[in-house]
Amino acid sequence: MRKLIFSLLLLSSMSLQAQFTGYNMVQVSRWDNDSLPGLGNQQYNSCWGWTDTSNGREYAILGSIDSTYFFDITLAHKPVLCDVEPGRVRNAIWREYKTYGDYLYAACDQAGSSMQIFDMRYLPDSVHKVYDEDSVISRSHTLWVDGNRLYANSCVDGKNGTMHAVSVFSLVNPEVPEYIGSIVPPIFSGQPAFTKCHDAFVRGDTLYCSGEIPGVFIYDVSNMNKPVLMGTIQDYPERGYNHSGAVSGDGKTFVFTDENAGLGIKAYDITNFGDLTLKSVFRSHKDAVAHNPYFIGNRLFMSYYHDGVYVFDMDDPAKPRVIAWYDTYPQNGNGYGGFQGCWQAFPDYPSGTVIASDMTNGLFVLRMDATVSVDMPNQVKDFWLYPNPATERFQIEFDIQQDEELELSLVTMQGAEVKTELRSATSGRNSWDLNWSAGLQTGVYLLQLKGQNTHICKKLVVR
Numbered sequence: 001m002r003k004l005i006f007s008l009l010l011l012s013s014m015s016l017q018a019q020f021t022g023y024n025m026v027q028v029s030r031w032d033n034d035s036l037p038g039l040g041n042q043q044y045n046s047c048w049g050w051t052d053t054s055n056g057r058e059y060a061i062l063g064s065i066d067s068t069y070f071f072d073i074t075l076a077h078k079p080v081l082c083d084v085e086p087g088r089v090r091n092a093i094w095r096e097y098k099t100y101g102d103y104l105y106a107a108c109d110q111a112g113s114s115m116q117i118f119d120m121r122y123l124p125d126s127v128h129k130v131y132d133e134d135s136v137i138s139r140s141h142t143l144w145v146d147g148n149r150l151y152a153n154s155c156v157d158g159k160n161g162t163m164h165a166v167s168v169f170s171l172v173n174p175e176v177p178e179y180i181g182s183i184v185p186p187i188f189s190g191q192p193a194f195t196k197c198h199d200a201f202v203r204g205d206t207l208y209c210s211g212e213i214p215g216v217f218i219y220d221v222s223n224m225n226k227p228v229l230m231g232t233i234q235d236y237p238e239r240g241y242n243h244s245g246a247v248s249g250d251g252k253t254f255v256f257t258d259e260n261a262g263l264g265i266k267a268y269d270i271t272n273f274g275d276l277t278l279k280s281v282f283r284s285h286k287d288a289v290a291h292n293p294y295f296i297g298n299r300l301f302m303s304y305y306h307d308g309v310y311v312f313d314m315d316d317p318a319k320p321r322v323i324a325w326y327d328t329y330p331q332n333g334n335g336y337g338g339f340q341g342c343w344q345a346f347p348d349y350p351s352g353t354v355i356a357s358d359m360t361n362g363l364f365v366l367r368m369d370a371t372v373s374v375d376m377p378n379q380v381k382d383f384w385l386y387p388n389p390a391t392e393r394f395q396i397e398f399d400i401q402q403d404e405e406l407e408l409s410l411v412t413m414q415g416a417e418v419k420t421e422l423r424s425a426t427s428g429r430n431s432w433d434l435n436w437s438a439g440l441q442t443g444v445y446l447l448q449l450k451g452q453n454t455h456i457c458k459k460l461v462v463r
Helices: none
Strands: 025-031 044-051 058-064 067-072 080-086 095-100 103-108 115-119 128-133 139-146 149-156 163-170 178-183 199-203 206-210 216-220 228-233 242-247 253-258 265-269 277-282 289-296 299-305 308-313 321-326 342-346 353-358 362-368 380-386 394-400 404-412 417-425 428-434 443-451 454-462
Touching (some): 025 321, 044 362, 058 362, 095 139, 103 139, 206 242, 289 342, 308 362, 380 454, 394 454
Antiparallel strands (some): 058 067, 115 128, 163 178, 199 206, 206 216, 216 228, 242 253, 253 265, 265 277, 289 299, 299 308, 299 342, 353 362, 380 394, 404 443
8 A cells, every 4th residue: 555655753852842741641752743734723633542452563543634644652652653544535624533353444524525444454564445435424523333333423324415313333344334223313392302413432232422412312222223212411510512421441430521611521320321310520620621531440531622631530430530631732821712732532552551632733642650750761760859848949860871951840730830941961960959949839849851862750849
């Protein structure tokens, strides 16, 4: 298969100029190409991940305005671009991806688009496009795969242009999806309860449809000839444009988002569909827009416009706790509004790698770390920060293997930069005395040391 060759910009930590910050999550690498076409400040949209179970190699799939990009991220600090496949529509805001076995299913919600299927078994060399048709699916807003079924949401039938809330396809032959049924909205007060399913989460026989303004609709889809409505969530706090949802690993909690500024994420107890109970409403910042949720066990990974990736501990859904975050879109500063920043986070890799797509800043390869240090090649072998807690000044000492230009920064736990400067470190022991804590409010800060081959992040307590 012919590969598209183009200029590649692989940005290292050194070139980030103190923009990107995080808590308990660090950037291992980032890929961006400013020469790609854009719509305003948007060049990218969704992302997804795939692990080749035959050899354990990990891959990232990134959507752009005009194409789909395939990266080998087995070495998380050195992502390798493997292939690029153009979409039928070359000016698309929305692209969507899901995997089944060795296949990637790619849809687009733009007039003139198609369903594309790629065989990824030949990676890292290339992918093979095995299907590119608009006769069954001409456009779809989102996709979901569960078992051997593909669920296409807000799907337009390519034969007659009919919109289905959810169209369902068998993947028994993964290269030729076969239509097996649709979700038909119920009639409430003489009108369809909803018309579009913006996104659907499916586990086993249960489908959770995010039906935009009308709310959430839950179906038994064991028999696609006759799906059964089992419950709805329509009257709830901070109601808006119902966007997408996910179910926790233990199957007890359903969370969903409303794609409106300032509206919180809702967590519901779903152990009894006849008595769906609100447990909490929670958020990152008060004006942020929560986008797409993803559960790993009872950890919720949430992509946020403006706020990047947030990770919530949902062991107690009545009391969600923020345990990590990484800001992929610092351009907003402290301002919120519109739809910019992180589109999707995908955390489901055996290695623990997390990827995220930012509409402006490209593909992020991230790692969580409970000690707030980074699991990546690092030429700093020892690092000391003292006194900690600090009052007016503190000192850092570290051993480094070779000379390197380093960026030293101090940020709040909310990501606001307090101090930053560039310094030259020389091979061997370095000792820097800093009066940065003088005059600061008491609290916990993050001290970060970044370079081409270095990323250290430590908590600093100021008293």
